[in-house]
Amino acid sequence: MATKQHLLAHAEDLARRQGYDGFSFADLAAGAGIRKASVHHHFPTKAALSTELVELYAKRSMATLRNADGKASGARLAAVLALYRTALDGGRSQCLCVAFGAVIDRLPDVTRAAVAAYQADMLSWLEQVFSDAAQDGGISNPAAPAQEAAATFALLEGSQLMARAAADPSQFDLATAPLRARIQTGGTS
Amino acid sequence: MATKQHLLAHAEDLARRQGYDGFSFADLAAGAGIRKASVHHHFPTKAALSTELVELYAKRSMATLRNADGKASGARLAAVLALYRTALDGGRSQCLCVAFGAVIDRLPDVTRAAVAAYQADMLSWLEQVFSDAAQDGGISNPAAPAQEAAATFALLEGSQLMARAAADPSQFDLATAPLRARIQTGGTS
């Protein structure tokens, strides 16, 4: 079981940095100190491995966000900003669904479905945040929640992409500054 | 020369949809009706081909934007929104630098530099738009131009990513709606 966890961790790291076509069973085998054939014992196909990767990533991400449930809308928006800032890892990495989303056409059907599900969950969670913001005033200038959720999700993914291409993680902070500025620290506006 | 143009066009299409590791000399050869070795006559290496691809893409994109130079800030912002909406091609494709940016670690050095240059040009152009907006009032609620430029670029790239992962191009419009709503059609506010 420890081997499987090690394989998953290494696979996630490689997949996030190099993309779906950028990691192989050989890479994972080398990382775990076993042979390629042994990796297939834990994950029959790359499709199965990738799907499990996305599902675990989604579960972990949503669990992190749900820790903030109950807090005011501004605090929850700050939480999702922190989640993506952390995932950037100083420019070393990015969200798994940025890496996989960019090559969505290349993914096995099951993996593509897992990416879409992750995205739908995120959007739904964000929509609730902006819906609550209209009540508690925790975020200034609120537009329609569905628009705000989509715009926020796109901004977070795009900011990671931009920061990494520029090899400058501070670009993430620059791009998200206007959104962060909308968080009302004083509670009800 | 016609063959080279055909190879470039096919390569761009594949690269944007499938990513750097998702297209091959074999694909290009098949598309042009020639052999793999013949493709190497036009482009010695994949690094050279990819770099030329990015440079041509950047040149074409910037030329499109410069057509709007001289117009008011709001019209120029609308132009860049249209550029990315068009590049999405109904969900069929995406900006070349979204595809390549997501696997920036995998790119040859020269190609990575070309992607970074494209991004720097775009950010510089956007910064001027928001800088002018502070004067002509063509965009409401203007924050610092460098922040606005970064946020806009990230939003455009992220919106493409999101729309394609959701297999729903209207998600691009949803995500960009709040930004579009800031364009003041009446000229000076």
Add this chain to the structure above:
DNA sequence: GTCTATAGTTAGATAGAC
């Protein structure tokens, strides 16, 4: 400018021994 032929490497996946 295109071809055949091929080198050298890597990929995902399987069979069957231990």
Add this chain to the structure above:
DNA sequence: GTCTATCTAACTATAGAC
């Protein structure tokens, strides 16, 4: 659960004939 061995296919790239 890990191994050796192997398969088939794909990859980038080159040499040299036409």
